[in-house]
Amino acid sequence: MQNKNIRNFSIIAHIDHGKSTIADRLIEHTGTLSEREMEAQVLDSMDLERERGITIKAQTVRLAYKGKDGEMYQLNLIDTPGHVDFNYEVSRSLAACEGALLVVDAAQGVEAQTLANVYMALEHDLEIIPVINKIDLPSAEPDRVKKEIEDAVGLDTENAVLASAKTGEGIEEILDAIVEFVPPPKGDDNAPLQALIFDSYFDSYKGVIAHIRVMDGHIKKGMKLRMMATGKVFEVTDVGCFRPAPVDLGELGAGEVGFVAGSLKDVRDVRVGDTITSEENPAAEPLPGYRGVTPMVYCGLYPVDSADYDDLKDALEKLQLNDAALVFEPETSVALGFGFRCGFLGLLHMDVIQERLEREYKLKLITTAPSVIYHVHKTNGEMVKVDNPAKLPPATEIESMEEPYVKATVIVPNDYVGAVMEISQEKRGEYKSMDYLDTNRVMITYHIPLNEIIFDYFDRLKSATRGYASLDYELADYQESKLVKVDILLNGDPVDALSTIVHRDRAAGRGRQLAAKLKEIIPQQMFEIPIQAAIGSKIIARENVRARRKDVLAKCYGGDITRKRKLLEKQKEGKKRMKAVGSVEVPQEAFMAILKID
Amino acid sequence: MRWGIYVHIPFCRRKCFYCDFPSYAGRERYMADYTKALCREIAAQGSLYRGRWGEPATIYIGGGTPTALPVEGMEEILCALGEISPAVDEFTVEANPGTVDKGYLELLRRHGVNRLSLGVQSFDDALLRRIGRIHTGEDAKCAVAMARAAGFQxxxxxxxxxxxxxxxxxxxxxxxxxxxxxxxxxxIYGLQVEEGTVFARQRDMGKLELPGEDLEEAMYDYMVSELPKLGYVRYEISNFARAGQESRHNLGYWQDVPYLGLGAAAHSYLEGRRWENTAGIEEYIRCMAQGESPAREEGERTREIVMEEVSFLALRTVEGINKEAFRQKFGCTLESIYGDVLRRLEGKGLLRDCGGNVCLTELGMKYGNLVFEEFLLA
Structure with a gap:
């Protein structure tokens, strides 16, 4: 197909604003899948994605559409991850497109994450088509939302499409707008090959399959290709497009979007953002914008039952096959035994991985509280990066410490500006700016430690703004902070997995709150359990879990043994989530207690 | 073969505030039909198992409040049971002190009932009112005197x-x-607030002033130390008796003795199976009228499940688990299955190995649930 009949586009939307439903309608309307094959929200294929209404992996689908001019068009839809953790992945997906649909809920309006992605799309010079979705809702205010888009994004909304993915209204108009407004791809079929990898996944038959956009040149089956960043060379066994199942076409030309595969075993050889070129006639330079994987958040993952260690390792390796952003290495904890230190792109990424380990691999896990990466300058002039509070060098060896800061953007109705500011100040945020998106909605930016964000910043924002706040953040820089390590002692013994790094001015308060929270979480046992919080050798807080006085089920009724058994089973099930630390049974949530204090 | 019969009477004058047993107040209209249905089940099931196992060793009529039934109804049931088993060693009927009189007690005696279990709960009138009982402390004393006059020893x-x-x-x-x-x-039972009871509602409204842990423990300690001084020996976690007067029927539950449950919500344990009759009075009556079985099987019984139950039930008694009996029943030693558990619990001072038996220590009795839980294999 000629380039002039190709359109590459993605969809930008906030969670719940209807991105996946619109994608489904486009697939349905173009007859890419028959109604029988259509499963609701085809593109979010992972169970978790469907449950949470989010997209974690990018998905692509090629649609064939007959335009108003009677010509056939090839429309390549690239569905992007919709969460701040996956910003880099989003930027690569956008780099593969010439246009984007900006889907905004007609009742909700623009949200912080949408804005971040729109700005990113504008940086990539994409043509943006606003789509006001859910106009069938009684509370829909398309005119207000249009104005908001104009004010906040500076987009002309004259050509905005009013749509309802639910009723199907506006779907054809969207397709026509894509054909009319999204520019066809440029690119020379005969130039040296440059193809951008914007995602990958592992297929047990074909190995790693790379999602690609061919910028220049072409790919044919049997060609020898090379990854320009990792240096991996491979021969093409399959090349084609998704409809949405992979279809082998034998070749892809300049401007096209699809996939390539070829005996690639390791997903780490196929990096998002890398450029694929031809081994015989290589491009002079890779495409711009490649970046290695940089985890932002780390936590320890330990099996509750140490016998499951190997299963956990296998499961992490399997997940890594499909997720190059997941990093892990073995770690030991005095309290928890053998486990893994795992790095994630952000909190959602961490949650998703944990949940998949528990759900798909049936593992019972203890997760330690997430930590950011601290830069520790030692008195001997050395700088070490610390992603686990337990590994912090002794205070006497520390000259200074730096912690990561982010630029956080919050959008709220103006009634809640005060609440946002109060919470942000409390979280050590430094006020940067405030802009009115319209008469009612305000965008506030803060320079704030990432450490505070991963504690309960967003939860607190949500509850203080009755759910109206939306948040986006990106790494800004590292800054020196007065940080100290707070240790927790159970029964007189320090529990390394409960250590946490906090700002010096808040350490005493945090220590008290943490000890009090642990007192709530740790169940009574046969003996008294002292809980202490300490900085170095100085005890800053004490609590006591009193001994359980008795625990006996006395009631006997007419030989109902099954009921007795059920009570015992329930009791035992509760214990399965506990880890014996010394002689103390500690429930899983204790290790996350630091996140639950307020 | 030793076995027992349990008969359930699901009626009460009034539901006590702590009670979540299958018993109902205000359903007197079903009493006649229920009695008929129950007698039919006694005749059918009772003679079936008597044919296989011989005379039962014990009969226990419980509830609810068996003596909430009118005299005529109780007599029908006792006659039906008499057909199956004219003379058992131990024949218990539960009674509420507010529901018995001389005539009723004499009727029970005439039909061979030789043990009376009175639901007294407390002798303090204010407390009795607070927990929804229909009788006073004085009623309870009278009931004991009347029972004795009627010949209950x-x-x-x-x-x-x-x-x-x-x-x-x-x-x-x-x-x-x-x-x-x-x-x-x-x-003597420690109160547990069960969901769906009046107490649970009061608790949720913040209107249930339970004794604190300290007081509860003091009560437990008092009863455990004081009752033996008064001549009542502890033979099971919650049961105390004069020498030789232990309840044989209840001991059967802990000692792996089979029993046949008759009536709505009655539980049975026979020939390696456990089942429960439907708990609904009307449903039970309907089943019996139409010749359907009211029984609901209680899930699969693997060898592991049986081992678990035999162990944690036996541990409730002072005798504990008899190692030889375990080996004979399962063909393997207790040690081979529970070796680690036994050592761990002995280490914590909760279990004691007394040669042929493994039993709870004093401390183990107090923390029974922690011990029993360890005997679940899954």
């Missing part, structure tokens, strides 16, 4: 501790009164 009282508003002093008075009445047997 084996009387048991149920008491409850850790009730709302109960003080150690009030518990002490009740225990001393029971002892002064010279009954043969005392069961």
């Amino acid at each position: 084996n009387i048991s009282l149920d008491l409850i501790y850790a009730l709302p508003g109960q003080s150690l002093e009030v518990l002490r008075e009740s225990v001393e009164t029971a002892s002064a009445l010279a009954v043969q047997h005392i069961s």
